[in-house]
Amino acid sequence: MTKDLGRPRNLSIDGAVLSATVDLLNERGYAELSVDAIARAAGTSKPAIYRRWPSKAHLVHAAVFPIGAATTLPDTGSLATDVRDMLRRTVRFLSTPAARAALPGLVGEMASDPTLHSALLERFGDVLTSGLSGLLAAAAERGEVRPDVTAGDLAEVVAGMALMGVLARGGELDATWIDRNTTLILKGIGTGKGSGT
Template identity: 70%
Template sequence: MTTDLGRPRNPGIDDAVLRATVDLIAESSYADLSVDAIAARAGTSKPAIYRRWRGKAHLVHEAVFPIGATTAIPDTGSLPGDVREMLRRTLAVLSTPAALAALPGLVGEMASDPTLHAALLERFGDILVGALSDHIEVARRRGEVRQDVTASELAEAIAGITLMTLISRGASLDETWVERTACLITKGIGT
């Protein structure tokens, strides 16, 4: 029998820290964000934060890119419809003020620390490896996607093109962009 020692964790602290992180980064930048400021805004301590997250990058990634309804793989019944919806959802997440402020710092840290990059991508592993792989297999059976296309490649195409377009054009992307980009991607992976 195992006995937990000490006080049980307060789940309210997690929510407060995540909210404080999103609020603070949207007000400043990744470089200016500090764990001290997050702790003060959340009404907790730095040690409480470091017990939950390995560091600032891990915390920011979880706060700004939560796993939930927007990360679920859509099922519209067709590959073009699914790609359009994945683009819409990706655009919605990446164009928030917090994401726009966080991305430059996160990309820089991931580029210089491959272990951080792997750990952050691992958060989305089940979605990419499981759900999207299964989804692509269904599209293969319908004759909509080539045999050599992988879930990682499709996710990279969607996230990459959305991120690059946001960087080069700003957050003013519209439904016309979604339609044209979905067409480009589906033709590229189609049979």
């Protein structure tokens, strides 16, 4: 039996750092954000931050895109309704002031560091592998989706459409945009039998 000899992690530091990161992103933007400034605002140290997150990009991702109720997948028994809700919630997730401030920098960092994209996707691993895979399996049984469509495929399509929409169009994407792009997704992954909008 192994024994953990380290000190228990102080969760109040985590909360203070994440909150300070969001506040400073809103004030300064991603490019002007530094781990030094975050540590000062959170009342902690840079080493304490780097023990928790390996880089500024990882920290910003955790602060701006928390895993919680907003990432719980819908399961209404209708693929069309589920995909529409996923797209709507993803757009809302990406449209917060902190997300808008962070996205250009995060996209740039992922382009220059291919390992970062994989590491960030790992944060949502449970959502993708258990929740979304189960939703797709049920939809395949109902004849709504092709059996070769994976959770990763659907997650990338939903996130990609939402990201490009938010970055390219600036303001909030309305219900018409959500409906049109839901239809496009469903036509791409559906069997044509039971996946109508």
